[in-house]
Amino acid sequence: MPTVYVNDKPVEIGTKRLNCVQVAELAGVFVPHYCWHEALSVVASCRMCLVEVGDLKDGKVTMQSKVLPGCQTPVKDGTVIVTGEYDKRDKSLPVLPYDPGYTKIAPLGDRAKKSQADTLEGLLINHPLDCPVCDKAGECKLQDFSYKYGRSESRMVDVKNTPPNKPQLSSKITLFTDRCIMCTRCVRFTREISGTAELYVSGRGHHEEIDVFPGRPLENKLAGNVVDLCPVGALGSKDFLYKQRVWYLKTVDGVCNRCSTGCSTYVDANKDIVYRIRGRHNPQAQGHFICDEGRYGYHHANSGERFVRPMLKTEGKFKPAVWSSLLPQLKQEFGDAVKTNARGTVAVLSPFLTVEEAFLLGAYFKSLSNDVRLVMGPVPVIGENDTYPKNTRGESVEPVQFTIRGEKAPNRIGVEAVLNQLQGEVIAFTSIAKESLFAMWFSGGYPDKSHLDALVPTDWKTPALLVAQDLLPTIITASAQYILPATTGFEKDGTFVNHANYMQTFGRAARPPQEARTELQLAFDLLGRKGLVQPDAIRKELAKAVPFFGALAPETRIALETAQV
Amino acid sequence: MPIAESEVTWVQETKLGLWEQLYIPALIDGLKTTLGHMVSRKVTEQYPEQEPKMPLNYRGVHRLNRDAAGRVKCVACYMCATACPAHCIDIVAAPAPAEWQKDGREKYPETFVIDELRCIYCGMCEEACPVDAIELTTLYDLTGFSREQMVFDKEKLLSVFDTTTKAGTDPVRTQAGPLGAASEVPPEVK
Numbered sequence: 001m002p003t004v005y006v007n008d009k010p011v012e013i014g015t016k017r018l019n020c021v022q023v024a025e026l027a028g029v030f031v032p033h034y035c036w037h038e039a040l041s042v043v044a045s046c047r048m049c050l051v052e053v054g055d056l057k058d059g060k061v062t063m064q065s066k067v068l069p070g071c072q073t074p075v076k077d078g079t080v081i082v083t084g085e086y087d088k089r090d091k092s093l094p095v096l097p098y099d100p101g102y103t104k105i106a107p108l109g110d111r112a113k114k115s116q117a118d119t120l121e122g123l124l125i126n127h128p129l130d131c132p133v134c135d136k137a138g139e140c141k142l143q144d145f146s147y148k149y150g151r152s153e154s155r156m157v158d159v160k161n162t163p164p165n166k167p168q169l170s171s172k173i174t175l176f177t178d179r180c181i182m183c184t185r186c187v188r189f190t191r192e193i194s195g196t197a198e199l200y201v202s203g204r205g206h207h208e209e210i211d212v213f214p215g216r217p218l219e220n221k222l223a224g225n226v227v228d229l230c231p232v233g234a235l236g237s238k239d240f241l242y243k244q245r246v247w248y249l250k251t252v253d254g255v256c257n258r259c260s261t262g263c264s265t266y267v268d269a270n271k272d273i274v275y276r277i278r279g280r281h282n283p284q285a286q287g288h289f290i291c292d293e294g295r296y297g298y299h300h301a302n303s304g305e306r307f308v309r310p311m312l313k314t315e316g317k318f319k320p321a322v323w324s325s326l327l328p329q330l331k332q333e334f335g336d337a338v339k340t341n342a343r344g345t346v347a348v349l350s351p352f353l354t355v356e357e358a359f360l361l362g363a364y365f366k367s368l369s370n371d372v373r374l375v376m377g378p379v380p381v382i383g384e385n386d387t388y389p390k391n392t393r394g395e396s397v398e399p400v401q402f403t404i405r406g407e408k409a410p411n412r413i414g415v416e417a418v419l420n421q422l423q424g425e426v427i428a429f430t431s432i433a434k435e436s437l438f439a440m441w442f443s444g445g446y447p448d449k450s451h452l453d454a455l456v457p458t459d460w461k462t463p464a465l466l467v468a469q470d471l472l473p474t475i476i477t478a479s480a481q482y483i484l485p486a487t488t489g490f491e492k493d494g495t496f497v498n499h500a501n502y503m504q505t506f507g508r509a510a511r512p513p514q515e516a517r518t519e520l521q522l523a524f525d526l527l528g529r530k531g532l533v534q535p536d537a538i539r540k541e542l543a544k545a546v547p548f549f550g551a552l553a554p555e556t557r558i559a560l561e562t563a564q565v
Numbered sequence: 566m567p568i569a570e571s572e573v574t575w576v577q578e579t580k581l582g583l584w585e586q587l588y589i590p591a592l593i594d595g596l597k598t599t600l601g602h603m604v605s606r607k608v609t610e611q612y613p614e615q616e617p618k619m620p621l622n623y624r625g626v627h628r629l630n631r632d633a634a635g636r637v638k639c640v641a642c643y644m645c646a647t648a649c650p651a652h653c654i655d656i657v658a659a660p661a662p663a664e665w666q667k668d669g670r671e672k673y674p675e676t677f678v679i680d681e682l683r684c685i686y687c688g689m690c691e692e693a694c695p696v697d698a699i700e701l702t703t704l705y706d707l708t709g710f711s712r713e714q715m716v717f718d719k720e721k722l723l724s725v726f727d728t729t730t731k732a733g734t735d736p737v738r739t740q741a742g743p744l745g746a747a748s749e750v751p752p753e754v755k
Contacts, residue, residue, distance in 0.1 A: 130671070132640050132642030132695045132696070133640045133641070133642060133671050133672040137642075165666075241660065242641070242659060242672050243658075245642075245647070248643075248647075
């Protein structure tokens with residue numbers, strides 16, 4: 001088995017093709033880096049990952065006389081890596097037979113450590129000290145690494161380069177040119193992942209700058225990722241600019257609800273307001289990146305138009321109602337409706353519900369009568385799947401790196417699985433929309449109300465009793481008798497099933513606004529169960545009741561990783 | 566745990582002699598102090614008729630300093646709000662107006678509100694400030710008719726700066742040496 005030694009620790013690499021940074025990570029040693037990114041090509045331009053490299057052969061380690069960039073140095077059987085943190089190694093391991101001539105000049109690890117400190121000093125030569133006004137401060141790799149590997153004082157006496165900012169770079173992204181350390185991650189991203197190649201490096205040496213070609217601003221559907229990729233505060237999202245300092249934000253593992261790809265995300269919220277969505281690395285879902293639709297698709301949660309309390313139509317006008325009297329009333333109404341016409345009573349389960357919510361709501365309506373029909377809510381499909389990279393003419397190119405799906409709902413498959421279990425078939429909304437129904441429970445949660453308005457036929461017949469649960473006013477809520485506030489994907493704990501049957505459980509980043517209750521709690525209350533709902537317990541119940549979700553357990557939630565994309 | 570006998574030290578009351586038992590020496594001792602105060606310099610201040618002069622490092626009402634151009638010096642970095650143990654500072658940041666950006670000012674506080682009632686006057690905010698924009702002044706007699714009056718906004722805090730500067734009661738700097746880099750005008754503009 002090929003073995004690589006990192007700070008004397010043997011690591012078996014098998015048949016994997018790795019570089020020094022990756023192998024060090026396997027050995028539990030972090031090698032700092034700016035320009036290297038797993039998903040992008042290697043340029044070795046930042047020189048932060050410098051390590052000492054040698055070769056173990058015939059019982060002797062021959063070290064190379066100079067430090068090498070770890071990201072660009074592939075490892076093979078017998079490669080020996082000494083990082084700047086050699087003095088923090090596991091001292092219980094046997095020391096390799098290093099060449100005494102090499103260790104005599106400088107102790108092991110000293111060369112790498114000094115090179116890293118010098119690299120940082122070089123990167124900071126032109127970097128402004130405007131951390132107080134920089135949005136990246138607090139999660140900045142330049143701050144972190146300077147603190148850990150750099151020196152505390154600057155020896156720079158000359159005037160720093162202060163090239164002008166470039167807010168015209170894109171409608172969504174601004175460039176603080178002076179903060180850039182020229183890692184070129186953003187340039188490589190637009191060339192390799194989005195393929196649109198808007199960014200390039202202009203100038204040379206001291207005067208290198210990131211720029212766009214004239215008349216071609218950075219406008220593609222994946223552009224927001226360059227902000228996440230930027231290790232310093234050079235590229236800033238205009239959407240988040242100066243909104244919050246990052247140390248106030250609480251990060252929760254989320255799942256994007258804007259299309260059926262179901263990207264893993266980080267949801268950053270403070271005091272129940274979502275401020276930012278970032279991509280979370282998950283090779284099983286989407287990889288490293290997310291699209292701009294998902295990244296900026298959280299504003300509906302903070303919209304002033306949202307329903308925040310239940311409302312009841314009396315004399316043609318909606319009046320606020322209280323949950324304590326509304327719940328028994330709803331139960332009574334549906335109980336009576338089922339007694340008069342069970343076949344004409346339907347419950348529409350939206351593809352924006354989590355599987356737990358769909359399961360509990362479905363279970364409630366099936367408990368009233370087995371004749372009540374459970375209907376799959378309208379699934380918005382906008383255009384075709386959009387794949388990246390693209391070529392300069394905007395045509396998709398193989399191999400596909402990222403797909404933005406046309407199905408703009410996160411959980412159609414999950415809800416269908418619940419419906420199949422509870423009634424053995426999936427009834428589409430279009431098949432019942434024109435029936436004259438007796439009673440309907442419509443659960444929505446559509447973040448884009450135009451999507452729902454487009455899917456409801458204009459001549460649909462409003463049932464005598466219509467309970468509509470949604471985020472924003474739509475055609476359905478306008479004709480409803482009861483309006484219940486829905487919750488967004490950030491305000492609940494649950495599971496979505498993406499286009500490839502991949503189940504992802506996510507946590508709650510914010511509490512529902514004002515008097516809104518999660519659909520899960522509501523279904524729990526309707527079922528007559530007492531107290532606050534425990535999503536984990538419902539998940540267990542679901543896993544037992546529906547074989548499709550057999551693998552789903554509370555533990556399937558992916559642990560919060562603090563690693564950046 | 567009960568106290569061990571070995572840990573206890575017994576003290577005997579001193580026996581008074583005849584002279585001490587007369588109490589006259591103690592009486593004279595006390596009168597000496599009283600008479601001394603009667604003839605010494607008066608230290609009592611006749612507040613409120615006579616207002617005291619506070620030391621310049623007194624921690625009273627906050628002020629928001631202005632830069633050379635009369636603009637608010639604060640760069641809205643939230644360091645004071647982060648350091649504040651009473652959570653009494655509320656800032657809303659925004660990109661600076663276009664003409665400020667020419668001087669390298671990128672971010673400024675759109676609103677800056679301090680709840681003077683919630684504040685505990687610890688001075689952490691001025692210690693945290695990287696540009697010496699917030700300072701505690703010598704103003705101590707802060708009153709108001711309502712809670713709302715005691716919530717100071719940006720204009721009010723800037724007016725405190727104007728009054729204290731005019732009165733020549735600028736607080737002493739908590740930070741020695743030049744100001745932080747973020748508050749300095751870039752060399753080209755000078």
